[in-house]
Amino acid sequence: MLSLAEDVISSAVKKGADEAEAYAYQGLTTTVGIERGQVARSSRIIDCGLGVRAIVNKAVGFSYTNVLDDKAAVEETILRAISSARASKPDENWLGLPPKKLLGSAEGTYDSKIVELHAEDLVEVASVMLSAAEQTDKRVFPIEGGAGASYLSNAVANSNGISVFDHGTVIECSLATVANDGKNVTPVCFEFNAERKYDIDPEWVGKEAAGLAVSALKAKKVETKGSKVIFTQFALQQLLYYTLINAVKADYVQRNQSALKGKIGQRIASEAVTIYDDGLLKGGIHTGKFDAEGVPQQNTLIVEKGILRNYLYDNYTAKKEGMESTGNAARAGYLSTPSVEATNFHIMSGNKSPEKLVNEAEDGLIVYFVQGAHSSNPASGDFSVVVAPSWKIEKGGITHATKGAMVAGNIYQVLANVSAVADNERKIGQLVAPWVLVENVKVIGK
Secondary structure, X not given: XXXXXXXXXXXXXXXXXXXXEEEXXXXXXXXXXEEOOEEEEEEEEEEEEEEEXXXXXXXXXXXXXXXXXXXXXXXXXXXXXXXXXXXXXXXXXXXXXXXXXXXXXXXXXXXXXXXXXXXXXXXXXXXXXXXXXXXXXXXXXXXXXXXXXXXXXXXXXXXXXXXXXXXXXXXXXXXXXEEEOOOOEOOOEEEEEEEOOOOOOHHHHHHHHHHHXXXXXXXXXXXXXXXXXXXXXXXXXXXXXXXXXXXXXXXXXXXXXXXXXXXXXXXXXXXXXXXXXXXXXXXXXXXOOEOOOOOEOOEEEEEEOOEEOOOEOOHHHHHHOOOOOOOOEEOOHHHOOOEXXXXXXXXXXXXXXXXXXXXXXXXXXXXXXXXXXXXXXOOOOEEEEEEOOEEEEEOOEEEXXXXXXXXXXXXXXXXXXXXXXXXXXXXXXXXXXXXXXXXXXXXXXX
C-alpha cells in the first residue's frame, strides 16, 4: 500500500501536479447479525481503494478508484485528479500539503487474535449474548444486534515527504432488547462492547441489555421542572456530537457556525469539566499514529477546568490561521477528501462512584439514551430531546422508569452546571467519558 502511494505521488508530479497526495486504504470486516432473537446472517466485506489529491495553481482536484491491481486504472485516477484541479478555481487559502513530522506511538490498537477470527467465532459471541439476555428474564426479547471483527489499514504519501503506514483491529458486539410483561412494552434498551483488542464481554452485554429493559417496565410520567440529571455515556455522546464536538472543529468556527468562535481562554463549562481530544489514547477506538493526511495524531487539551483552550484543526484549517494541524483530519475511507473530526474526545473522570453520583442527585433523573439529538444547533448549542429510557431518582436511589419525558436547554448551560463527575469511564464511539451530574436541567413531563 505504501509503495503504491509513493508511486502515485511520483507519477502525479511528473504529469504536472504542483503537489500531490495519495491515500490508500484496505479493510476486512466479518460480521454476524441478530434479528428477532436469532443469529440470522453473516457477511464478510473486503474493501480497498485509493484516493488522490492533486494541486495545480492552488486549485485542488480529487479522484478515487477501488481497482488497485490495474496500473492503467491507477494512472487514470491520477489524470482525473489533475484534470479536476485544472478545471477548478484556485483557492487563495490553499497554503500547501502538510510537511513530514515525527510520528508518536499508538498503543493497544492491533491484536492478531482478531485478525484470525472466523464467522463461527462471532456466531459464538452472538450466541453468548442471546443466552445471557434470555436467562436474565423471560419477559425480555432480543430484537437486533450482532458481533463484528475488522482489520483496517491505511497508507498516506505526499509530495512534501510524508510516507506513513498503520494498521489496527476492532472487535465489537451489541444487543438491543425490549421487555413485555403483558401490559407494558418498553422502549428499546441497548448495550455493547467495542475494543481494539480481543477483550469484550458478550455475557455482560446480554445481561445488561436485558436488565435495562426489565427495569424500564412500569414506567411513570414525571413533572415538568428544573431537575438534577445524570447523563450516562450514551446520552452524552449523542448530545455532545451535534453541539460541543462540532463547535470545537476549526471549520465550524471559521464558517461562523460555532458558538465558541472567539472564546479561547474563556469559561464555557464548570471547573469539574476537563476535556482532551486524545488521538494517542491507549486502546482508543479512534487512536492511530497519524490522521488522514499523514499528520501525527496527538493529545490536544480542549477544555481545562471549564476554560476553552484549543480548537481542532486539520492541515487546511490550521494553515488558514497560521496554526499547526492538531492531527484531526478524517476521511470516509478513500472516497473523500479530508475534513476535521474528533478522535477520542475524552472527558476526564472524577473520583466519585456511580452510586455516589445517584445519591447526590437526590431527586432527579438518570438518562441513558436520547432521541432527536441530530436536530441540535451547533451554532447556538440549543437542544431538545426525548429521553427514552430514563429512570427517576428519589431520595438518592433509582426508583422507576419514566415515560413521555423530554430534556431541553443549551449544551453550554449544561456544561456550566456540571456539579460532579463519576469514575466509571468508558468508550462510546468518539466519546471517552464517565457519568456526569448536572444541576437544574429543564425536564418536560406531564
